[in-house]
Amino acid sequence: MAEQPPESARTLIEVVPALGEVAPLRPGDPVRVVIRFPLGHYRVPLYLRGKTGTVERLVTPAIDNEEEGFGRNAGDRRYYYRIVFPMTEIWTDYAGPPHDNLRIEVFETWLESARHA
Amino acid sequence: MHEHGPGESRPHDEITETGPPDYFDVLETALEELLTERNLIRPGEVRHQIDVLDSRTPALGAKVIARAWVDAEFRARLLADGRGTCEELGITFYDDTGLIVLENTATVHNLVVCTLCSCYPRPVLGLPPDWYKQKPYRARAVVEPRALLAEFGTIIPDEVEIRVTDSTSALRFLVLPRRPEGTDDFTEEQLAALVTRDAMIGVVPVTAGKDGSGA
Numbered sequence: 001m002a003e004q005p006p007e008s009a010r011t012l013i014e015v016v017p018a019l020g021e022v023a024p025l026r027p028g029d030p031v032r033v034v035i036r037f038p039l040g041h042y043r044v045p046l047y048l049r050g051k052t053g054t055v056e057r058l059v060t061p062a063i064d065n066e067e068e069g070f071g072r073n074a075g076d077r078r079y080y081y082r083i084v085f086p087m088t089e090i091w092t093d094y095a096g097p098p099h100d101n102l103r104i105e106v107f108e109t110w111l112e113s114a115r116h117a
Numbered sequence: 118m119h120e121h122g123p124g125e126s127r128p129h130d131e132i133t134e135t136g137p138p139d140y141f142d143v144l145e146t147a148l149e150e151l152l153t154e155r156n157l158i159r160p161g162e163v164r165h166q167i168d169v170l171d172s173r174t175p176a177l178g179a180k181v182i183a184r185a186w187v188d189a190e191f192r193a194r195l196l197a198d199g200r201g202t203c204e205e206l207g208i209t210f211y212d213d214t215g216l217i218v219l220e221n222t223a224t225v226h227n228l229v230v231c232t233l234c235s236c237y238p239r240p241v242l243g244l245p246p247d248w249y250k251q252k253p254y255r256a257r258a259v260v261e262p263r264a265l266l267a268e269f270g271t272i273i274p275d276e277v278e279i280r281v282t283d284s285t286s287a288l289r290f291l292v293l294p295r296r297p298e299g300t301d302d303f304t305e306e307q308l309a310a311l312v313t314r315d316a317m318i319g320v321v322p323v324t325a326g327k328d329g330s331g332a
Contacts, residue, residue, distance in 0.1 A: 065286065091260060095264070096261075097278075101280055103282045105286045107286070
């Protein structure tokens, strides 16, 4: 299941997608938030940098609002993903039970696959 | 924790303007005049937008929740498409935000926060409470949600999963609380009257109590 290509690619396999319109991540995929510290407008809280979670669902494609903050908003639509992180992954001393979790939308440019981690 | 009381406003001093306009008053007026002069906004447009914001209150969200409790098909649509289903009731979305409705169940309790700023489902709830915008709530909701909820009087048993949603971009979140026990014979309007703003943020449950707490 997890290894299948996305629906659009299964339907017409000869179609070569341009950049960005086919989501590279799917629900259930393990992902890691990259560690970087850009200047200016960003939308990934510091407490999640470097943390590993799982894709819950895809959110509609959107422009990169970090680029938009500098007036660049054409031709760059990628996906937001709603990611689930166990609280115990975020906080090593988390006081609650292990099933407590945090869910957040993260833009594609901040995620890398953690499948082979 | 007095600032975490249920939503009723407390008496405060009358707001008086005695001094000359300050820097930001002048800046605001100058900007509005320039935008109007250059036909970028129409006269009255700012006031109209204030009317739009003022028309949005937790009573709208409460109607959505009550409808979801009495109408299973509506509830299913609401959970699948929060914004589109609110729009069915005439609740327009004047911005580009989507809406995800998060359902509380016997095994899941949802809590909504915006750690980066104060993202809030304004089209359905109006303006956020002050505590929602302040750093203690924003930090503690993601670090120690159970201790935070306990200070609101909400004790979540360990076997119930807590899901904290940190709202960071174009999505807004509304909690669909559990329908309280003993309300089987309530009308939709009576149910809506039980639903508080704080319950739709996820910090308290909805109760059918008659203690005047608004809960």
